[in-house]
Amino acid sequence: MPAPLAGVRVIELPAIGPVPFLGMLLSDLGAEVVRVDRLPGQGGMFAGLPAGPLGRGRRSICLDLRSSGAAEVVLRLAERSDALIEGFRPGVAERLGIGPDTMLARNPGLVYGRMTGWGQHGPLAGTAGHDITYLAISGVLHGIGAADGPPLPPVNYVADFGGGAMFLSTGLLAALLHARATGEGQVVDAAMTEGAAYLSSMTRTFQAAGGWQDERGANMLDGGAPNYRCYECSDGRYVAVGALEPQFWAALLGALGLDEATTPSPYDPAQWDACARLLAATFKTKSRDAWAATFESLDACVAPVLSLAEAPAHPHNASRGSFTQVGDATLAAPAPRFSATPATAGSLSVVGADSTDVLAELGYTAAEVAELRSAGAIA
Secondary structure (H helix, E strand, O other), rough: OOOOOOEEEEOOOOOOOHHHHHHHHHOOOOOEEEEEEEOOOHHHHHHHHHHHHHHHOOEEEEOOOOOOOOHHHHHHHOOOEEEEEEEEEEEEHHOOOOOOOHHHHHHHOEEEEEEEEOOOEEEEEEEEOOHHHHHOOOHHHHHHOOOOOOOOOOOOOHHHHHHHHHHHHHHHHHHHHHHHHHHOOEEEEEEHHHHHHHHHHHHHHHHOOOOOOOOOOOOOOOOOOOOOOEEEEOOOOOOEEEOOOOHHHHHHHHHHHOOOOOOOHHHHHHHHHHHHHHHHHHHOOOOOOHHHHHHHOOOOOEEEEOOOOOOOHHHHHHHHHEEEEOOOOOEEEEOOOOOOOOOOOOOOOOOOOOOOHHHHOOOOOOOHHHHHHOOOOOO
């Protein structure tokens, strides 16, 4: 059966991290994605990333976008595409001759997706950054980490992939619906720092209502509350406790052999420290897997904290096929799931392997391909 985005054509311009991730996502959902890769030897320390598992499921053409004739290749791709995604700093695509004005002149119905850390304008728009710095000015990073330590970067999940790739995917699909209905394309400007800020909407709502302190480790969901944090076990591994509601808290205490009447309350911040000390000492009496077995059948909201290597083998993940093998990497299977149009993980692609075929489809003759090669635009 066709996947949800079957028939949608997308151009993915060279980038690292969240742009290849989005290209993978769109491909898993059935879009025909042509990935424009840099020539071999270009791209610095991340040059090989798009060729790995994040680069699966797409055809690849290698171009030096700075060389004569390369922009025309992308423009011809745009004429037959529905969308484009890029992660250049503001102004770079325009200097290369493939900015949105030029593209939309060729294809007025094109959705031009731009992903940057800071957005296309503003005082920081032209400066470098990474997930940690985008989180820093969004207000999100300040609240992550232990109360007695510095803010802790949550890998690069929140700004790069959550605030960037996932928000651009939403914007891209919304704009595609608009373009299908009206024939009118547009530019979608996804700033990672704004996407990350959007993700904090619930905590900002709590804060406005007086229910959230603007400090680390002082709130119900940030590790401050003793019934919503991780505890070390006797083997040095951890369990995650999320027993927020009273019925889950009661089930937790029952499994731990503690008396609710004499246990400090997690619903009184003044008792949090005493409660956490008691839970910590109790969880230290058994191994992580022993506690996992105890809580497996209980509605106590307790789960073992698994490593990246352990997670695919967990019985729940295995039963659902939540992970899949792509080359040498074990990755999460495509999500979400569709009842009528299932998504599938594409196979590994090879950088530049489809250059000849793509150029032929765009109408390039052998002489024109030779000219591109002579100009250094293709390998």
